[in-house]
Amino acid sequence: MFNAQYFRTFITLVETGSFTHTARKLEMTQPGVSQHIRKLEQYLGRTLLRRHGRRFTLTEAGRRSYDYAIRLFAEHEQFRHSLDDESLDTGDCRMASPASIGLIFYPFALGYQQIHAGLTISYNFAFNDEIVQDVLAGRCDVGIVTSLSRHPDLSFELWHHEPLCLVVPADFRGNSLNELMALGFVNYADGVHNASQLLRENYAGEFRSISHFPQKGYTNDVGVVLDAVARGLGFTVVPRSVLETSPWQRQVRELPLITSVYEALYLVTRQGSELPRRYGQLLADFRQERRNALYGYSEAPATDSD
Numbered sequence: 001m002f003n004a005q006y007f008r009t010f011i012t013l014v015e016t017g018s019f020t021h022t023a024r025k026l027e028m029t030q031p032g033v034s035q036h037i038r039k040l041e042q043y044l045g046r047t048l049l050r051r052h053g054r055r056f057t058l059t060e061a062g063r064r065s066y067d068y069a070i071r072l073f074a075e076h077e078q079f080r081h082s083l084d085d086e087s088l089d090t091g092d093c094r095m096a097s098p099a100s101i102g103l104i105f106y107p108f109a110l111g112y113q114q115i116h117a118g119l120t121i122s123y124n125f126a127f128n129d130e131i132v133q134d135v136l137a138g139r140c141d142v143g144i145v146t147s148l149s150r151h152p153d154l155s156f157e158l159w160h161h162e163p164l165c166l167v168v169p170a171d172f173r174g175n176s177l178n179e180l181m182a183l184g185f186v187n188y189a190d191g192v193h194n195a196s197q198l199l200r201e202n203y204a205g206e207f208r209s210i211s212h213f214p215q216k217g218y219t220n221d222v223g224v225v226l227d228a229v230a231r232g233l234g235f236t237v238v239p240r241s242v243l244e245t246s247p248w249q250r251q252v253r254e255l256p257l258i259t260s261v262y263e264a265l266y267l268v269t270r271q272g273s274e275l276p277r278r279y280g281q282l283l284a285d286f287r288q289e290r291r292n293a294l295y296g297y298s299e300a301p302a303t304d305s306d
Contacts, residue, residue, distance in 0.1 A: 007040065097124075098222070128147050142279055145268050155268070163239070184233070
C-alpha cells in the first residue's frame, strides 16, 4: 500500500546520511526509521540501501526511488500552493537566498507582510547549492542565487544587479594594489569570486590572482565578515547590501573605485511552473525600491526584465 510518509522518511535518510539524524529530525525512534525503510522496500519489491555498518549507499533502485520521491513531493507542494495563486496579498511566500541579499530583502519582506496581513513569509538563508536543492524538492517556490547551474528541471532569470564594494579598515589610507596586498584579504563563501571580479576591473594590468594576496581569515557567514575588517585584519569585497546592514559599517570604509562592478542575482524556479502573483508583486516592489535607493533616477544596470 502506498504510504507517503515512508517516502518522506526515505528522502530525509538519504539527505542526512544517518538513521540517527533522521530519527531526530522526524521526531521518531531509530527502529521506526528502519521499519519505514523496510516497508518501502517491501512495497516497491526492491532493495534500496546497501548497509556498511552504520553507513549505507544507495542501490540503483534506491537512487531512482529518491529521484521519484523528490519529484512527487515537489509536485504536491506546488499543487497545494497553486490553489491560491491569484491573490496578491494572501498565501505563503516560501523563498530562499544567500545572506548577502537576504540581509536586506528579508526585513523588506517582513515589512511587506505587516502591510498585507494575509501573507506569510517563510525565508531560508542558504548557499546557492542548497537553494537549488530546496527549489527542486519543493521546499521553496523561488530562490535567489548568485550563479547559474544547468538542470533540466530548473529555470533561471536575471533579476537584479547589486554593486560590489571594496571595504577596508576605517584608518587604512592606501589605495594601490600593492598596499591592498600588504593589508591582506578576508575571505567568505563568495569572496574570491567577488574580489577577483572587482580587482580585475579596477586594477587592469596589475591584478593577476587573488591567490597572490595573503589570506587573513575566512568565515562562511558574509554577515560577519566585516568584523574582521573593522579590526584591521584585512580588506574584503562584499555586495553593498552587506555593507549597508553591517553593525561594523562605522569601523570600516568603502574604497572609491573607478569602475563599478556588480554581483548578478538570478531567480530560480522549477521549469514550467508559474509563480503565484503574490511573488511577482513582492519581488518587483523590492527590486524597484532597491534600485531607487542605489541609483535614484540615474541609469541602473539592465536586467532581462527591463
